[in-house]
Amino acid sequence: MNSFMIDKNIFKYTFGNPIDTETICLEGEKKDEQYIKFVKLEEGEDLNLIYKMDDSDIVYGLGENQRGINKRGYIYESFCTDDPIHTENKKSLYGAHNFIIIDGKDKFGMFIDSPSKVVFDVGYSKRDELKVNIEDKNVNIYMIKGFKPKDIVRKFLKIIGDTYVPPKWAFGYQQSRWSYKNEKEINDIANKFIEEDIPCDAIYLDIDYMDKFKDFTINKKDFPNFKEFVSNLKDKGFRLIPIIDAGVKIEKGYKVYEEGIKNNYFCSDKEENPFMAAVWPGRCHFPDFLNKDTRNWFGLKYKILTDLGIEGFWNDMNEPAIFYTDRSLKEAIKSAKDSEKKNLDIYSFFDLKDKFTNMSNNLEDYKSFYHNVDGKIINHYKVHNIFGYNMTKSAAEGLKQIEPNKRFLLFSRSSYIGMHKFSGIWTGDNSSWWSELLQNIKMMPSLNMCGFLYIGADTGGFGNDSDSELVIRWTQFSMFTPLFRNHSALGTRSQEPFAFDKTTTNITKNAIKIRYALIPYIYSEYMKAAIDRNLYFSPISFEYDDEISRRVENQILCGDSIMLAPIYEQNAKGRYVYLPEDMLLWKPDNYLSKNYKVVKKGHRYIDVDLKEIPIFIRKNKMIVKTEAALNVEKIEDKQLNIIAFVEDKAKYLYYDDDGKTYDFKKGRFSTIAIEIEKVEDDFKISVKNKGNRLVKKINFEIIDIEGKVYTKTISLEK
Numbered sequence: 224m225n226s227f228m229i230d231k232n233i234f235k236y237t238f239g240n241p242i243d244t245e246t247i248c249l250e251g252e253k254k255d256e257q258y259i260k261f262v263k264l265e266e267g268e269d270l271n272l273i274y275k276m277d278d279s280d281i282v283y284g285l286g287e288n289q290r291g292i293n294k295r296g297y298i299y300e301s302f303c304t305d306d307p308i309h310t311e312n313k314k315s316l317y318g319a320h321n322f323i324i325i326d327g328k329d330k331f332g333m334f335i336d337s338p339s340k341v342v343f344d345v346g347y348s349k350r351d352e353l354k355v356n357i358e359d360k361n362v363n364i365y366m367i368k369g370f371k372p373k374d375i376v377r378k379f380l381k382i383i384g385d386t387y388v389p390p391k392w393a394f395g396y397q398q399s400r401w402s403y404k405n406e407k408e409i410n411d412i413a414n415k416f417i418e419e420d421i422p423c424d425a426i427y428l429d430i431d432y433m434d435k436f437k438d439f440t441i442n443k444k445d446f447p448n449f450k451e452f453v454s455n456l457k458d459k460g461f462r463l464i465p466i467i468d469a470g471v472k473i474e475k476g477y478k479v480y481e482e483g484i485k486n487n488y489f490c491s492d493k494e495e496n497p498f499m500a501a502v503w504p505g506r507c508h509f510p511d512f513l514n515k516d517t518r519n520w521f522g523l524k525y526k527i528l529t530d531l532g533i534e535g536f537w538n539d540m541n542e543p544a545i546f547y548t549d550r551s552l553k554e555a556i557k558s559a560k561d562s563e564k565k566n567l568d569i570y571s572f573f574d575l576k577d578k579f580t581n582m583s584n585n586l587e588d589y590k591s592f593y594h595n596v597d598g599k600i601i602n603h604y605k606v607h608n609i610f611g612y613n614m615t616k617s618a619a620e621g622l623k624q625i626e627p628n629k630r631f632l633l634f635s636r637s638s639y640i641g642m643h644k645f646s647g648i649w650t651g652d653n654s655s656w657w658s659e660l661l662q663n664i665k666m667m668p669s670l671n672m673c674g675f676l677y678i679g680a681d682t683g684g685f686g687n688d689s690d691s692e693l694v695i696r697w698t699q700f701s702m703f704t705p706l707f708r709n710h711s712a713l714g715t716r717s718q719e720p721f722a723f724d725k726t727t728t729n730i731t732k733n734a735i736k737i738r739y740a741l742i743p744y745i746y747s748e749y750m751k752a753a754i755d756r757n758l759y760f761s762p763i764s765f766e767y768d769d770e771i772s773r774r775v776e777n778q779i780l781c782g783d784s785i786m787l788a789p790i791y792e793q794n795a796k797g798r799y800v801y802l803p804e805d806m807l808l809w810k811p812d813n814y815l816s817k818n819y820k821v822v823k824k825g826h827r828y829i830d831v832d833l834k835e836i837p838i839f840i841r842k843n844k845m846i847v848k849t850e851a852a853l854n855v856e857k858i859e860d861k862q863l864n865i866i867a868f869v870e871d872k873a874k875y876l877y878y879d880d881d882g883k884t885y886d887f888k889k890g891r892f893s894t895i896a897i898e899i900e901k902v903e904d905d906f907k908i909s910v911k912n913k914g915n916r917l918v919k920k921i922n923f924e925i926i927d928i929e930g931k932v933y934t935k936t937i938s939l940e941k
């Protein structure tokens with residue numbers, strides 16, 4: 224083992240000869256410091272890190288995973304998995320996010336930079352023991368010291384690089400379904416949004432837009448005039464977002480396939496033939512995304528669609544998902560044939576059944592193909608968790624070559640820490656269950672801790688039929704997630720905002736409009752988090768360190784000023800909320816609502832009607848909103864409206880930029896620094912504008928600690 228010091232709080236330990244995942248961007252200097260002393264190292268066939276947990280310890284992190292914000296009590300396996308049934312017994316989802324933070328007697332963070340399987344047993348086998356099992360002993364481990372979990376997270380975010388920033392329009396509402404099947408159906412959906420006056424910025428193209436599910440092709444029968452269609456929809460205010468899958472169909476004459484074969488761009492099997500696995504189109508090959516040349520080739524294929532006017536993509540099935548291989552199919556068929564004449568009993572019947580279920584995403588298959596990484600042949604199993612990461616890196620690098628200074632929308636299903644540099648993620652195939660909404664709420668801060676900022680779930684739930692109340696309550700939470708998309712599976716009930724009754728349409732419309740009115744706040748908070756390497760969502764304990772805040776799992780902070788206490792239960796007309804300090808409750812049912820109420824510190828029950836959204840504004844903080852519009856680009860920021868809850872002094876930094884390019888990285892953005900100070904019976908406001916030419920007027924509603932409202936206006940024009 225070698226140890227390095229990256230800075231005085233971060234130590235790197237290298238075991239063996241690890242694969243460079245390119246997650247960490249900094250190198251350290253050699254040093255003997257044994258910070259790893261917190262954990263006991265146990266070296267056998269695998270490497271184990273063991274930490275004795277104190278009763279008071281909270282364990283944060285692990286990004287996209289089941290269960291609580293506090294991960295104690297369960298076991299989590301980092302092994303990217305295509306599993307759409309997210310019941311509590313599942314140990315892996317689509318991402319591998321090996322960052323964990325211990326907050327208690329000791330305080331430290333630990334990042335296991337291994338693209339192979341890593342298991343985090345957080346007091347599951349032994350109640351007071353955290354055991355991290357690392358299968359591949361060639362690994363880099365990073366230990367991070369800090370006084371508070373938030374400091375530790377921020378130090379980690381500093382070493383993993385800048386997060387992806389989407390175009391500003393991607394903060395608008397987005398409508399998806401597997402699948403809107405043809406031009407007419409999509410036009411009807413778009414027209415319905417316009418007719419109902421519901422804001423929407425994007426409509427999704429799921430697998431049926433392709434010709435026989437072949438990447439970078441168009442199904443000409445259903446989309447005969449694709450380019451014109453894309454452009455007409457854009458004129459109406461909607462961007463079209465096509466899906467791209469990891470598997471390339473094996474078909475003579477299909478260009479992507481032919482080029483891949485000719486240039487050896489696909490993963491290979493033991494015999495050095497292209498590895499075959501079946502996904503949507505039937506038999507496919509997987510591009511070897513760990514290979515630079517393949518990445519460059521595949522990434523530039525996105526140009527076929529950008530040339531047709533496309534400005535955003537979602538990368539899917541990139542764990543990679545496998546339906547079956549020739550091997551698993553043959554085995555299952557043989558078992559079926561062998562069973563034909565047998566009297567199947569409990570054991571043999573279930574054996575047979577398992578043969579079929581285990582055809583998909585089978586470990587034996589993952590162990591049977593290879594990558595060529597700079598001439599070195601590596602078994603897939605060893606690098607499984609960075610396959611989707613590299614597919615998305617390929618897309619991002621391709622798009623960068625296609626239009627270097629343009630921000631594209633890009634997000635992926637599978638991920639590994641470090642992929643946040645290239646795209647966002649969505650949380651995969653959830654179900655239309657209330658428990659998934661609560662899981663969604665808990666997952667958001669954990670994902671931010673791992674660097675992923677552009678995140679969101681399938682609002683309303685993907686699998687199974689949704690219902691109007693679930694769609695409403697889910698929309699009322701997702702309106703705060705950077706990626707705000709309603710998506711549902713083939714064969715399920717429609718769940719667009721207008722798919723139910725008039726009341727549901729009106730309530731969801733108002734929630735979506737509040738989202739648009741809040742874009743000045745949401746975008747400012749997102750961009751400040753991206754630039755300063757900070758969190759957008761966090762557990763309330765990251766700001767309030769009282770004992771009760773450390774226990775709260777169903778309220779989260781959103782940006783610097785808001786505490787969310789979403790409704791996630793059927794028929795709920797309210798909920799209990801814990802307030803670590805006095806806060807201002809704004810419960811809008813439309814973006815112009817003015818029903819402010821000061822809620823005193825402590826445990827409170829609040830009524831929340833179906834149409835209301837409980838937004839708590841923290842003490843000495845403010846939020847900024849504007850007029851809603853049908854698209855993000857149509858929002859006029861001429862007037863900002865501030866709601867502030869001020870005891871003595873509050874500050875806010877409003878951020879804006881062109882929303883389209885990376886010029887903000889060169890300092891081309893504007894800010895308005897707002898300060899409100901209580902002076903005797905009134906409030907003094909100071910506004911410092913740095914380069915914002917759009918905002919002409921700021922209207923203030925300042926609510927004091929007694930609930931008295933003061934209204935003021937400041938004009939920014941000279």
Ligand code: GLC
Nearest residue numbers: 401429430466539636651652
């Ligand atoms: C996968 C995706 C889902 C998509 C479906 C069809 O299940 O996760 O979002 O709709 O494939 O492409």
